[in-house]
Amino acid sequence: MYPIWRLSRDGRGVRDMAGTTALPDAAAAAATGLVRLRRMAAMRAFDETCLEALRRGAIHGELHVGIGQEAVGAGMAEALRPEDAVVSTHRNHFHALAKGVDARALLAEICERATGLCGGFGGHMHPFDPATGFSATGIVGASLPVALGYAHAFRLRGQAAVAVGVTGDGGAHSGAFHETLVIAGARRLPLVVLVENNGLAISVPFDAITPTKTVAERAPAWGATGLHVDGTDVDAVAGAFARAMEHARGGGGPVILEATCHRFRGHFEGDPEGYRSRAERQHLRERHDPIALCRARLEAAGLAPATLDAILSEEKTRARAMLADVLADPLPDPSEARRHVFTETP
Numbered sequence: 333m334y335p336i337w338r339l340s341r342d343g344r345g346v347r348d349m350a351g352t353t354a355l356p357d358a359a360a361a362a363a364t365g366l367v368r369l370r371r372m373a374a375m376r377a378f379d380e381t382c383l384e385a386l387r388r389g390a391i392h393g394e395l396h397v398g399i400g401q402e403a404v405g406a407g408m409a410e411a412l413r414p415e416d417a418v419v420s421t422h423r424n425h426f427h428a429l430a431k432g433v434d435a436r437a438l439l440a441e442i443c444e445r446a447t448g449l450c451g452g453f454g455g456h457m458h459p460f461d462p463a464t465g466f467s468a469t470g471i472v473g474a475s476l477p478v479a480l481g482y483a484h485a486f487r488l489r490g491q492a493a494v495a496v497g498v499t500g501d502g503g504a505h506s507g508a509f510h511e512t513l514v515i516a517g518a519r520r521l522p523l524v525v526l527v528e529n530n531g532l533a534i535s536v537p538f539d540a541i542t543p544t545k546t547v548a549e550r551a552p553a554w555g556a557t558g559l560h561v562d563g564t565d566v567d568a569v570a571g572a573f574a575r576a577m578e579h580a581r582g583g584g585g586p587v588i589l590e591a592t593c594h595r596f597r598g599h600f601e602g603d604p605e606g607y608r609s610r611a612e613r614q615h616l617r618e619r620h621d622p623i624a625l626c627r628a629r630l631e632a633a634g635l636a637p638a639t640l641d642a643i644l645s646e647e648k649t650r651a652r653a654m655l656a657d658v659l660a661d662p663l664p665d666p667s668e669a670r671r672h673v674f675t676e677t678p
């Protein structure tokens with residue numbers, strides 16, 4: 333249908349095969365949509381692979397997947413630059429992939445392999461990648477002061493980089509959220525606080541503990557800019573995230589970008605989810621699936637269903653192959669267990 337444009341093989345970008353610069357808008361939109369669909373498909377396949385790794389006993393401890401929240405991760409990918417920093421939470425896989433963390437090294441880390449991003453020391457909640465400027469913490473709210481530190485350092489060094497601190501709605505009620513924004517607002521630091529609002533902090537509903545309808549509307553209290561977006565719509569997230577990054581990068585001060593979304597699975601794998609019914613979960617999957625929404629939009633724009641199905645199945649196949657490969661990797665040497673815990677200086 334769009335003969336001069338094709339997805340690049342890794343799905344990360346779009347190449348102009350004929351060297352033509354001008355494109356009809358519809359074709360450009362479709363090409364962008366395909367990239368976003370592939371990103372989301374890759375993210376979901378990644379987390380489904382983590383579930384499989386857990387079933388096979390390759391992951392010990394809690395696992396928090398982001399299935400249902402792909403539009404937030406995929407939407408943020410486009411506006412991030414290599415020099416930017418992202419500090420994420422316990423539910424971090426999609427943000428890591430968005431920042432460009434190598435998927436295989438991340439999966440190996442989650443599967444506690446010596447070949448992992450941190451040699452298997454960090455595990456699923458604490459991946460750290462200085463090469464791409466990505467890190468995460470399992471301590472709720474604690475991602476934000478770390479991101480603030482990055483933003484402060486960027487300012488001191490005169491770098492035009494932005495720090496993104498990710499939090500859930502639960503973390504947005506922590507003291508660290510307020511403390512971070514007080515300083516970021518007062519100093520107009522280049523910080524974007526991404527609130528991934530899936531409506532639940534484990535079992536606590538957002539509206540039961542929040543006097544305002546959104547987190548974003550509280551932004552003026554800190555001299556920040558607030559943006560609220562439908563976090564199941566990848567195009568809307570991409571647009572809002574680009575605006576937020578541009579604002580912070582241009583010296584406009586901190587932004588609270590809130591994306592309302594839904595997590596389809598329990599808080600962690602094994603969560604009995606006594607706080608919501610099976611019908612409620614079913615409804616979310618049927619009506620608020622960001623991948624289905626994006627796919628339907630592309631189909632309505634004239635893209636062939638077979639093309640869209642191929643993207644989804646290719647990403648599943650790729651992720652399965654990656655897991656098989658990772659599980660053949662060695663586990664860390666037990667004699668190394670105390671490395672990075674105690675100083676090696678006598």
Ligand SMILES: Cc1ncc(C[n+]2csc(CCOP(=O)(O)OP(=O)(O)O)c2C)c(N)n1
Pocket residue numbers: 422423470471472473499500501502503504530532533534599
């Ligand atoms: C300081 C701290 N308190 C409590 C916990 C336990 N805990 C882990 S996740 C979580 C809820 C987080 O909810 P939210 O921020 O909305 O993120 P979501 O899990 O919905 O992505 C809590 C209370 C923790 N990890 N750290």
